[in-house]
Amino acid sequence: DAKTTQPPSMDCAEGRAANLPCNHSTISGNEYVYWYRQIHSQGPQYIIHGLKNNETNEMASLIITEDRKSSTLILPHATLRDTAVYYCIVRGWSGGSNYKLTFGKGTLLTVNP
């Protein structure tokens, strides 16, 4: 799986958008970009994933650059409960095969009141 690079920490004011960057310059054509987060020592929580198009769900938006070498996770209105470690993960996938997720150190996002 391609490696990812994320800043170790970021701060965001409550109510503002949080934009978390991720570099994945060695990503392959069949690899997806996934975002998970981990609040304290809880199990990782799925946020969103995408291949090349931008994606949006009830939690966040994922913006992937045209060359797919980087992406940004956007939490539109961050709350205190969004304070967590956010992981950007590149994962290969093909139907019928289960590829593991490989976690890095992630970005600790602290949302401040």
Added chain:
Amino acid sequence: EPEVTQTPSHQVTQMGQEVILRCVPISNHLYFYWYRQILGQKVEFLVSFYNNEISEKSEIFDDQFSVERPDGSNFTLKIRSTKLEDSAMYFCATEASGANVLTFGAGSRLTVL
């Protein structure tokens, strides 16, 4: 929302004892994974499992570890003879065929004394 259930939530054991951690996957999920997280460190992949076989295992997953689905529903991780360094949070994750999303349980905290 469907959940992956893990038991026990916390287990304390003596070094050298056998431990079994249990996971109840989401109904119709066919792919299973175990991860561990030593305090303050990254989430590490241990093993993936599909169709009653190990699909992939990491170098951490040595002969002391084993996995099985004893009754077609539960998915277990057994550590035969625990060591101090096995102290960690163990997370089970499951995935439906074609879903592309791993759902993690809340974890089992193992403390080896």
